[in-house]
Amino acid sequence: MEQTPTEPKTPVKTAQTTFRILETLKSLDGATVTELASHLDIPKSSAHNYLRTLEHEGYVVESGGEYEVGLRFLDLGGYARSRERLYTVATPELKRLAETTGEYANLLVEEHGLGVFLARDRGEHAVSLDSYTGQSVRLHTTALGKTILAYLPRERVESIIDRHGLPAKTERTITDRETLFEALAEIRQRECAHDREERIKGLNCVAVPVLSGESITGALSVSGPVSRMDEDRIEDEILPELRRAANIIELNQTHS
CATH class of the missing domain: 1.10.10.10 (Winged helix-like DNA-binding domain superfamily/Winged helix DNA-binding domain)
Structure with a gap:
């Protein structure tokens, strides 16, 4: 990073x-x-x-x-994305995740203290969202972003907060610095993060890290409506699929 x-x-x-x-x-x-x-x-x-x-x-x-x-910016964006090895190795797994879960599968990376959607894939039952490939979001507002923050050194997280602040997207967004650091410690311990309507009302999301050694290169998530993304489904179905996909991406990122 x-x-x-x-x-x-x-x-x-x-x-x-x-x-x-x-x-x-x-x-x-x-x-x-x-x-x-x-x-x-x-x-x-x-x-x-x-x-x-x-x-x-x-x-x-x-x-x-x-x-x-x-549309000329698509040329620059496409070129920038094509240079990201993570995008190349993660794309097949994003597609499998979307097909398996029926929801949106997302890949986020950090750049300049913001989260950038490097790739997304839409499952059969996925709802329409405001997110798109290339979009930048505040890291503290998403499960993906919190996952990335959890694996960065504290001083780096502090500098990101100093630069971008902790503005609220919904009433559930974490806007207090120490509360955020407590959440990041729990995320690192559990090796996953949740976004329970913290960026978009009615939407839940769960994310896992994509690591290269001890360093985080991105985060992988599945997002869907609260009515379908309950705790039982997340724990029993979504998280195992996410961890399987992250494991494959990490191996391909290192060895292929």
């Missing part, structure tokens, strides 16, 4: 503005020049110049005066 990047001594302001524009287009699900300029508190002329440059380079598309993030 990488360390939290330090802030540059001389940040490039134009680069920062470019990324702020792209993140804003994503969060607003598209925006006009006026909306973007107002949201970022920059001149309309500047917003227009940035957008036209991004459009010319293929990273933004315009339709009816509204700008959206372009």
Whole structure:
């Protein structure tokens, strides 16, 4: 796992503005020049110049005066993911997990103190969720993320909390630092983590670590509606399947 990047001594302001524009287009699900300029508190002329440059380079598309993030990012994202060995060896096991459980099977890794869905596979009975491959989430809000945090050194977890905080997603989200560390100690002891409606109401999730030696490389989970993901099913059916899959991924990650 990488360390939290330090802030540059001389940040490039134009680069920062470019990324702020792209993140804003994503969060607003598209925006006009006026909306973007107002949201970022920059001149309309500047917003227009940035957008036209991004459009010319293929990273933004315009339709009816509204700008959206372009599909060229799929090329960058696909390339980045293809370089992750964990993705290659885990994909077949994710598919088996989804087919066996009928729910969503998920693989999360940590980057810059956030959890990134590296891969997902949908089972026959899986419900529609807001998650997608490549999405970033706060680590403390998910079983996957808490699993990763549980296997990181305390000082690394502290730095992640300092940077990203512990905001609530639902009333069940852990938002207290010491409560989180108590939960992480239990997760490490049990070698699994639960998310009981902590990020999405009505959704339960259980996760296990994917290790390389003593280091964690990612976390594997199955998620589904509370009505189907009760404690008995999790303990008797889901967890054994998750541990089997994690074991195979770990072996392939090391030896194949």
